[in-house]
Amino acid sequence: MTSEILGFWVAAVVLVAASLAVVLTPNLFHAVLWLAAALVATGGVFLLLDSPFLFAVQLLLYAGGVVTIVVFAIMLTERLVGESIRQTSRFVFNGAVLAVAVFVGIASFLLQAPAVARPLTTGDQLRDLGRALVGAFAAPLQLLGVLLVIALLGALYFARAED
Amino acid sequence: MPLSAYLTLAALVFAIGLFGVLTRRNAVGILLGIELMLNAVNINLVAFARFRPDLGGLIFTLFTIAITVAEVAVGLAIVIVIFRVRRTIEADHLDLLRG
Secondary structure (H helix, E strand, O other), X not given: OHHHHHHHHHHXXXXXXXXXXXXXXXXXXXXXXXXXXXXXXXXXXXXXXXXXXXXXXXXXXXXXXXHHHHHHHHHHHHXXXXXXXEOOEOOHHHHHHHHHHHHHHHHHXXXXXXXXXXXXXXXXXXXXXXXXXXXXXXXXXXXXXXXXXXXXXXXHHHHOOOO | OOHHHHHHHHHHHHHHHHHHHHHEOEHHHHHHHHHHHHHHHHHHXXXXXXXXXXXXXXXXXXXXXXXXXXXXXXXXXXXXXXXXXXXXXXXXXXXXXXX
């Protein structure tokens, strides 16, 4: 139990610090690297919630795939302009007020929620997940495949060379 | 840790992502903020799936992760095209559609 509490706090501190760095650092390339750290910390939270499969998916797709794509895009756009992209922020005060208001609103709602006991893990989660994906959720899974093909074709169409 | 601890952490990350979306001028920076917000939603889904034994939350998380990857691919392709045409990805300069 104590190891879970310790793990939670470590993951929470890393996640919040990396998230703040993503939105505050002026260098866009560093922001992407901080995003990778935040995504890995999120995977750690998944591990604490007894979902090792989602941890693997998070590392492969998010921390591996998304970060790679964003780094490629930044390098391409930097090459097009020939100067490193610095990014500045605007409306910092208004944005902070709105973000804090949203957080306080959600947190005050959470404080009223009744405490839920954490049930014990039962059975093989991965097997149930696989069964559900080809059983009750088979049609959404196929639609997801179609969506991915369409999205990748669309991205190729947008980014193709002009000729 | 109780369920509310995970939900509070997710709310915090969501608020930080919202701050990034609101304050970043750069289109890629705005996309990074959206990533953080979607990530917070995933934490919520997994936490609910764990505390209320239900596989639906995990399936939803898988689907949101896959859809986010597609969204990032299309979004960055659009950013690259905008860059080719306008030579900028500052969101404030992209006002062609303003009436």
